[in-house]
Amino acid sequence: MPLDDAIRARLDAYVELLLRWNTRINLVGRTTTDQVWQRHIEDSLQLVPLLPEGAGPIGDLGSGAGLPGLVLAIATGRPTHLVESDRRKAAFLNEAAARLDLAQVQIHATRIEEARLPPLAVLTARALAPLGTLLAYAHRLLAPGGIALFPKGRMAETELAEAQPAWSFTLDRFASRTDPEATIFRLSDIRHVQPQA
Structure with a gap:
């Protein structure tokens, strides 16, 4: 994606x-x-064009070095929870x-299950x-109409097959532009499938 000078300097x-x-x-x-x-x-950055319109908050789980969450916060200016x-x-x-003056970013130094988002x-x-x-x-943390963006490697289709018996969702797949073996899953309407009685 094209970057303006201010975003490039922050990155x-x-x-x-x-x-x-x-x-x-x-x-x-x-x-x-x-x-x-x-x-x-x-x-x-390749996730930016896949974001929905609007200014709703982004959450990044297991953020580590801030990838992709901090990069998305820099590129979009949206409220972001790491x-x-x-x-x-x-x-x-x-x-x-603090150094990048990202006032819209909040860091939650806790386990995912304990984070208040x-x-x-x-x-x-x-x-x-x-x-x-x-x-x-995602089922627990997304707002109605929210989406999940999960980059996945060569095991993407195996993970998808393993998840499908327990979960219903709308899925869009996007080829990674930086890794020929990777796929980006964009998921919405995520619901838990009740087991048959």
Whole structure:
């Protein structure tokens, strides 16, 4: 996506901070740091065109280094909630939000099950859990009409098949523009399927 100068400058500042912190704590794989823009920033930015219209809040579960949640907050300006239970990673997210002047970002340094979040318009999670687990979170946290955006790797179709007996949803698939083996699932109307009596 085209980036205006202000967004590009914030993303550059974020990358600089990320790489500095990554020498102390493992935020991203060390083998990916020389490709941080393609592997992490562009991978996150490709979700922006898939977001629904409006200004409803975004939630990012297991946010880690802020991927994709912090990148989406920078790119869109939307209220964003980052949930990260690792205290060191949460400290990084707090520093990044403060240094980048992202007043609309809130960090929840707690487990997902204990996070107090508003009803979300969008829920994201990257490399966090199998799809069935993510659907349970989405069912609980999304506002009516909200969507989930879950990037998935080569096991995407297997995870989808395993989740379908327990969950009903509307699904759109998008090929990743940064990883030929990855797929992005956009899910809405997520409902738990009651087992047959």
